[in-house]
Amino acid sequence: MCGGIGSRFWPYSRANRPKQFIDFLGTGRSLLQMSYDRILPLVAPENIIVVTNEQYAPMVAEQLPDIPDSNILLEPARRNTAPCVAWAAYHVLARDPEASLIVTPSDHLITRDREFEDSVTRGFEFVETHEALLTLGIQPTRPETGYGYIQVGEQVEPGIRKVKTFTEKPDLELAKVFVASGEFFWNSGIFLWKAATVVEAFRQLCPDVATVFDKGAGLYATDKEAKFITENFPGCMSISVDYAIMEKASNVYVEIVNFGWNDLGTWSALYDNSPKNRDANVTQRCSVLAYNSSGNIFAVNGQKLIVVSGLHDYIIADAGDVLLVCPMAEEQRIKQMVTDAKIAFGDRYQ
Amino acid sequence: MCGGIGSRFWPYSRANRPKQFIDFLGTGRSLLQMSYDRILPLVAPENIIVVTNEQYAPMVAEQLPDIPDSNILLEPARRNTAPCVAWAAYHVLARDPEASLIVTPSDHLITRDREFEDSVTRGFEFVETHEALLTLGIQPTRPETGYGYIQVGEQVEPGIRKVKTFTEKPDLELAKVFVASGEFFWNSGIFLWKAATVVEAFRQLCPDVATVFDKGAGLYATDKEAKFITENFPGCMSISVDYAIMEKASNVYVEIVNFGWNDLGTWSALYDNSPKNRDANVTQRCSVLAYNSSGNIFAVNGQKLIVVSGLHDYIIADAGDVLLVCPMAEEQRIKQMVTDAKIAFGDRYQ
Numbered sequence: 001m002c003g004g005i006g007s008r009f010w011p012y013s014r015a016n017r018p019k020q021f022i023d024f025l026g027t028g029r030s031l032l033q034m035s036y037d038r039i040l041p042l043v044a045p046e047n048i049i050v051v052t053n054e055q056y057a058p059m060v061a062e063q064l065p066d067i068p069d070s071n072i073l074l075e076p077a078r079r080n081t082a083p084c085v086a087w088a089a090y091h092v093l094a095r096d097p098e099a100s101l102i103v104t105p106s107d108h109l110i111t112r113d114r115e116f117e118d119s120v121t122r123g124f125e126f127v128e129t130h131e132a133l134l135t136l137g138i139q140p141t142r143p144e145t146g147y148g149y150i151q152v153g154e155q156v157e158p159g160i161r162k163v164k165t166f167t168e169k170p171d172l173e174l175a176k177v178f179v180a181s182g183e184f185f186w187n188s189g190i191f192l193w194k195a196a197t198v199v200e201a202f203r204q205l206c207p208d209v210a211t212v213f214d215k216g217a218g219l220y221a222t223d224k225e226a227k228f229i230t231e232n233f234p235g236c237m238s239i240s241v242d243y244a245i246m247e248k249a250s251n252v253y254v255e256i257v258n259f260g261w262n263d264l265g266t267w268s269a270l271y272d273n274s275p276k277n278r279d280a281n282v283t284q285r286c287s288v289l290a291y292n293s294s295g296n297i298f299a300v301n302g303q304k305l306i307v308v309s310g311l312h313d314y315i316i317a318d319a320g321d322v323l324l325v326c327p328m329a330e331e332q333r334i335k336q337m338v339t340d341a342k343i344a345f346g347d348r349y350q
Numbered sequence: 351m352c353g354g355i356g357s358r359f360w361p362y363s364r365a366n367r368p369k370q371f372i373d374f375l376g377t378g379r380s381l382l383q384m385s386y387d388r389i390l391p392l393v394a395p396e397n398i399i400v401v402t403n404e405q406y407a408p409m410v411a412e413q414l415p416d417i418p419d420s421n422i423l424l425e426p427a428r429r430n431t432a433p434c435v436a437w438a439a440y441h442v443l444a445r446d447p448e449a450s451l452i453v454t455p456s457d458h459l460i461t462r463d464r465e466f467e468d469s470v471t472r473g474f475e476f477v478e479t480h481e482a483l484l485t486l487g488i489q490p491t492r493p494e495t496g497y498g499y500i501q502v503g504e505q506v507e508p509g510i511r512k513v514k515t516f517t518e519k520p521d522l523e524l525a526k527v528f529v530a531s532g533e534f535f536w537n538s539g540i541f542l543w544k545a546a547t548v549v550e551a552f553r554q555l556c557p558d559v560a561t562v563f564d565k566g567a568g569l570y571a572t573d574k575e576a577k578f579i580t581e582n583f584p585g586c587m588s589i590s591v592d593y594a595i596m597e598k599a600s601n602v603y604v605e606i607v608n609f610g611w612n613d614l615g616t617w618s619a620l621y622d623n624s625p626k627n628r629d630a631n632v633t634q635r636c637s638v639l640a641y642n643s644s645g646n647i648f649a650v651n652g653q654k655l656i657v658v659s660g661l662h663d664y665i666i667a668d669a670g671d672v673l674l675v676c677p678m679a680e681e682q683r684i685k686q687m688v689t690d691a692k693i694a695f696g697d698r699y700q
Contacts, residue, residue: 011655011657287694289690291680291683291687300673303671304671304672305672305673305691305698305699306672306673307361307672307673307674307675307676307691308676309675309676309680309683310677310680311675314660316673316675318668318673322654322655322656323654323655323656323657323666323668323673324657324658325656325659325661326641326657326658326659326660327659327660330659333641337639337659341639341655341657344639345637349655
């Protein structure tokens with residue numbers, strides 16, 4: 001899944017070059033490329049499918065040259081994750097009625113690739129032998145308030161449990177209770193299932209979406225697919241896969257995993273996951289002269305020199321035509337700033 | 351005089367495009383052009399001479415197309431103001447032995463052009479009838495610690511007094527005493543004199559410099575002048591015109607003027623002289639979305655959007671390849687930052 005616009009990281013992440021296409025951690029590979037690298041030991045390139053917005057097609061092709069063009073599914077409209085997941089499932093089902101899928105965001109950080117590989121292998125074994133919707137639940141390491149949690153029930157196999165409930169982001173007190181209980185795990189948004197299982201789940205639990213895609217029977221994975229999608233995809237409701245099926249289904253399971261996961265959903269998450277210099281500043285691909293300044297994250301496109309004095313715990317993000325200087329504690333206001341910029345200047349700085 | 355590099359305004363002012371060439375006040379004219387416009391009612395373009403560093407020749411020619419190329423005197427080395435002033439005087443003397451000059455920086459602000467014109471006209475009358483070195487002393491309006499002061503003696507003609515002493519920049523207490531006394535005026539660095547008078551002053555008071563230029567007798571204002579300067583100008587000592595002659599001469603006078611002068615020598619001076627929005631922010635040619643931010647100056651080349659939150663009394667200066675975010679109270683540290691940048695990165699960001 002590669003169609004998001006990453007507006008929480010505006011202006012470093014922009015509508016025309018979102019977060020997943022950026023070398024966010026300065027490793028030389030974009031988050032999308034890191035996701036691809038991670039999945040490659042498990043899935044051959046010809047079976048890796050990227051669902052993205054049609055405007056990002058050239059960037060996907062450029063960053064993942066080994067994937068066939070026909071594996072890049074281009075959404076003509078933004079409809080959240082459920083239509084994205086459904087389309088991929090219908091497409092894969094047409095190519096192989098027995099196929100299993102792993103569905104993963106392309107903009108997350110995973111630090112322990114080997115454990116990821118082992119976890120996914122274990123997950124595939126489970127969904128290939130059960131009619132299950134399997135989500136990966138992350139062993140929590142702190143009372144994080146930025147994530148959704150999954151409460152688990154009985155263990156059905158080693159490491160795999162029934163899901164009792166999905167919960168929204170908790171406040172800090174509740175998050176502490178969750179972590180202490182041992183019953184709650186972070187909801188990673190990474191799913192495994194057989195294509196046939198999830199298509200059936202859509203038909204049962206989200207017929208609004210399934211009806212749209214059922215109309216395309218016989219067209220998936222053919223040269224008529226693109227035209228069908230252009231005409232019908234925009235008619236899908238916009239809804240997340242969690243709301244559409246996961247929270248309603250009875251055959252939902254969670255595999256407990258612990259592979260160094262972070263959704264990189266906020267500047268502070270990026271800050272926490274980045275190497276820091278002795279003043280606890282994080283520098284992204286720019287040169288920084290910092291005087292009396294600490295705890296900042298500098299995210300700048302290109303080889304720019306940043307000179308700061310007297311800044312503590314700020315985001316300094318420069319994207320060429322937009323500069324943001326904002327306390328990290330106010331990062332939740334950035335989405336409003338993007339909206340304000342749209343009101344004031346139209347699409348120019350989006 | 352147009353050869354400075356304006357390093358106190360780095361990175362907005364850069365070695366390759368200093369302050370005087372920038373539309374510093376957002377009026378559509380650079381400070382150099384504003385200086386030219388101001389002098390034009392008094393001096394015909396063919397008599398306006400620009401002394402600048404040779405690297406700025408193309409910018410002068412572009413910004414002042416009505417000045418003959420032969421009036422742009424190109425210094426092959428930086429030697430402070432005395433060699434600059436001396437060369438111009440020798441050059442003018444060769445063109446017209448009776449000529450009077452006004453010598454003015456090209457990067458100051460003067461808000462009342464009509465009063466400037468009247469003051470300069472009055473000054474020319476004085477120096478054309480006296481063997482005098484005349485400096486313009488500004489009626490102080492506040493106990494400014496950023497300027498040198500001139501203590502005046504007896505009045506010799508209405509509005510013109512003998513100079514008693516030049517003083518360095520005072521501390522605040524002393525500056526208050528100066529202003530209250532009525533005897534002290536700001537040293538504007540604008541001078542009037544006959545070419546013959548100032549050349550004679552150099553010969554008497556700064557023979558090191560005069561000796562260099564006397565060697566060029568017969569070459570000024572000819573096609574041999576440039577070669578002579580290339581070979582001999584770098585041999586001049588580096589010294590200001592104040593030290594070289596003004597503080598030593600006995601025939602120094604001051605004309606008291608009051609035409610809305612500011613040397614724009616600091617970011618705070620620029621801030622004070624710029625229009626402010628309702629949050630007391632000053633914006634230079636960029637779009638700004640400011641949240642909980644006041645008292646800042648935003649100086650940005652180009653049509654960039656700046657979004658800030660939680661910044662008060664900062665300089666935010668962006669020059670494309672360099673960004674500076676610095677409390678205005680620390681502006682005196684900027685020169686050190688420029689030096690640090692040179693140590694770390696060579697000339698790249700100078």
